[in-house]
Amino acid sequence: MSAVLKKNRKPSQSRSARPHRPPDVRQPPPEPMRNPGLSRKDLLEVHRLLRLNRMVEERLSALYRQGQIHGGLYSSLGQEGISVGTAYALASDDLLAPMIRNIGSLLVRGVSPRTLFLQFLARHDAPTGGKDGTLHFDDLEKSIIGPISVLGTLIPVMTGAALAARMRGESRVALTYIGDGGASTGDFHEGLNLAAVLGLPLILVVENNGYAYSTPTNRQFAVDSLAERGPAYGIAAESVDGTDVLAVYEATRRAAERGRRGEGPTLLECRAFRRRGHAEHDDMWYVPKDLVKVWETRDPLDRFESFLVDEGHATEKELRGVREAIGPDLDEAARAALDSPYPPPEETLRDVYFEAE
Amino acid sequence: MLTRDKRATARAAARPAGRPGGEAVLVPGDADLLKMLHSMKLTRALEYRIERKLYRQGKIVGGVYVGRGQEAISVGAAMHIRRGGGEDHDDIVSPSHRDMAVFLMQGMPPERILAQYMGRKTGPTRGRDGNMHMGDLRNRPIAFVSHLGDSIPVAAGCALTFRMRGTDQVSFCFFGEGATSRGDWHEGVNFAAVMKLPVVFICNNNQYAYSTHVSRQMRVERVSDRAGGYGIPGETADGNDALAVYDVVGRSTERARRGEGPALLEFVTFRMTGHSAHDDAGYVPKGLFEEWERKDPIRLLEEHLKRRGLVDVTALKEMETRIESELDDAVAWAEGQPYPDPEECLTGVYHE
Numbered sequence: 001m002s003a004v005l006k007k008n009r010k011p012s013q014s015r016s017a018r019p020h021r022p023p024d025v026r027q028p029p030p031e032p033m034r035n036p037g038l039s040r041k042d043l044l045e046v047h048r049l050l051r052l053n054r055m056v057e058e059r060l061s062a063l064y065r066q067g068q069i070h071g072g073l074y075s076s077l078g079q080e081g082i083s084v085g086t087a088y089a090l091a092s093d094d095l096l097a098p099m100i101r102n103i104g105s106l107l108v109r110g111v112s113p114r115t116l117f118l119q120f121l122a123r124h125d126a127p128t129g130g131k132d133g134t135l136h137f138d139d140l141e142k143s144i145i146g147p148i149s150v151l152g153t154l155i156p157v158m159t160g161a162a163l164a165a166r167m168r169g170e171s172r173v174a175l176t177y178i179g180d181g182g183a184s185t186g187d188f189h190e191g192l193n194l195a196a197v198l199g200l201p202l203i204l205v206v207e208n209n210g211y212a213y214s215t216p217t218n219r220q221f222a223v224d225s226l227a228e229r230g231p232a233y234g235i236a237a238e239s240v241d242g243t244d245v246l247a248v249y250e251a252t253r254r255a256a257e258r259g260r261r262g263e264g265p266t267l268l269e270c271r272a273f274r275r276r277g278h279a280e281h282d283d284m285w286y287v288p289k290d291l292v293k294v295w296e297t298r299d300p301l302d303r304f305e306s307f308l309v310d311e312g313h314a315t316e317k318e319l320r321g322v323r324e325a326i327g328p329d330l331d332e333a334a335r336a337a338l339d340s341p342y343p344p345p346e347e348t349l350r351d352v353y354f355e356a357e
Numbered sequence: 358m359l360t361r362d363k364r365a366t367a368r369a370a371a372r373p374a375g376r377p378g379g380e381a382v383l384v385p386g387d388a389d390l391l392k393m394l395h396s397m398k399l400t401r402a403l404e405y406r407i408e409r410k411l412y413r414q415g416k417i418v419g420g421v422y423v424g425r426g427q428e429a430i431s432v433g434a435a436m437h438i439r440r441g442g443g444e445d446h447d448d449i450v451s452p453s454h455r456d457m458a459v460f461l462m463q464g465m466p467p468e469r470i471l472a473q474y475m476g477r478k479t480g481p482t483r484g485r486d487g488n489m490h491m492g493d494l495r496n497r498p499i500a501f502v503s504h505l506g507d508s509i510p511v512a513a514g515c516a517l518t519f520r521m522r523g524t525d526q527v528s529f530c531f532f533g534e535g536a537t538s539r540g541d542w543h544e545g546v547n548f549a550a551v552m553k554l555p556v557v558f559i560c561n562n563n564q565y566a567y568s569t570h571v572s573r574q575m576r577v578e579r580v581s582d583r584a585g586g587y588g589i590p591g592e593t594a595d596g597n598d599a600l601a602v603y604d605v606v607g608r609s610t611e612r613a614r615r616g617e618g619p620a621l622l623e624f625v626t627f628r629m630t631g632h633s634a635h636d637d638a639g640y641v642p643k644g645l646f647e648e649w650e651r652k653d654p655i656r657l658l659e660e661h662l663k664r665r666g667l668v669d670v671t672a673l674k675e676m677e678t679r680i681e682s683e684l685d686d687a688v689a690w691a692e693g694q695p696y697p698d699p700e701e702c703l704t705g706v707y708h709e
Contacts, residue, residue: 235576
């Protein structure tokens, strides 16, 4: 019997049952964008932040190629709508923990481009004093909790932050991000399950960008959408188009309201695509070119600008003006960062370990 | 908290206490029914000796975790483990600490299990462990990993081996509802789901993880609700009904053998003991023990066999007497076994 079964079940056949193929290029056309009730002022501010996010990263990419960046650089090209849309939907004292592709969330909270440049250039005046060259810093005054490099680990931390807020009787919600890859980590499960059991106001944004480094999503999970994990934890879950900043904003608002009403956590999947390599050093040879092309036609910034013009909120000239105004600001911020000193060697160990008073 | 506790209890109580021969697709034959009853009785009697006698006599060197009241799950499931056909044929099983029956059914003799608990040289770990952390790769129970949840990726890895070798073997993986909150559980189940590996995930939901009630363990009604998050089938059945377990596990085993991937099975039962022999379970409402006592899985199966005319009072008595006499011999043998020599302390601890 065994021999017959063996013949029928060659390993190669078993593999072809679930072939290693990249995500589907045939994306359904995006739904038209819809204003969830934001004022013109807000809409234009969201646009400015998206543009600022894009331009800050373009500048960082240039600095990286000049050899000025000491750490890794992880682009959020095509995912800016997720960072900006989620962070913009929160109250300013809600607890926000960005990950490496969430420069936009920091910009929404008022972290200046100059601070970001200082950090990436590892200068003395940077938030980590030159100890780190990427986004691993916090700003508790702005209710920003710093990312943890180990993916997934931030989720139980933010569950804890949400628990602390509730124990103090505050109405703050806690929001953090994870990628499609990080959703397979044990910490994701433990953190989200605890938040579910305790009914904590946690918003877990899953940025499903198609690839975890070189692993496509069909090798990462066997469900169609990570929002299907919500019912597995008994919590609310939504899946939205991550290239639609307004849809992201609206879904985050709903999640925050649920959290404040005591209805527990929300798992919010935002679908987008990582149009660059995992990091700046990665040429992503493993991603089919036509897949990138498809997603280029769904650029969150282009889509939002078309929406603003079509709906009469702004003219193309006004939008161009935003870009022209940001450019010189970034020139100045980058210049200031480049001119500022590196940390003195004798400070190497300062702030690395806890120092007793 | 209390309300949720009560709700969960009401839910469990509403479940039919066994539906012998009901709508089952897979029904064991007469010989298998007798084997199941015998395995359940042997398990209970052996655990009784260990927990109620030897442990209290100070003869057990480690902790004692028994599966009293949960025997139907281990036995009903283990009936489907394929054995006796060699490396490319035999299934593999990763039992939990409440699955003594699995060890017995895989061919580990009671006297060797007793030697293990008494820390003797002839126990499976040669006196290195005095508890359930024993394996036997020839008979294919993987040694139980003490850290709950850790055995799930191990079981998935075994299934990956089967896949890579192109065989139709299946990996059986047992755990409790508490383990489903662990990160390793998530990683292992997700991996098995993505790779469509032949694993049968068997959860004995006995409603308490040490002192944590299941309502404080998860926000979903059933452990099997978690299956949807991995894109695999999930099913819940009465864990005190050996026939229901036999049916549900059997169907998932066939599915896994056909290469259709893993399933998450939940069997609702009750832990009729403390977490371990030292724990008086003072945190469990007393009424629950009485309620679940009435649904004792061994008595349910006995009644079914009586109705089918397979056993009568005399035959049952005979079976029990035989088991007790076998265990008398096993205990005597184990007690006569030597402790390991001190100089052997490190042998077999590290890879040599």
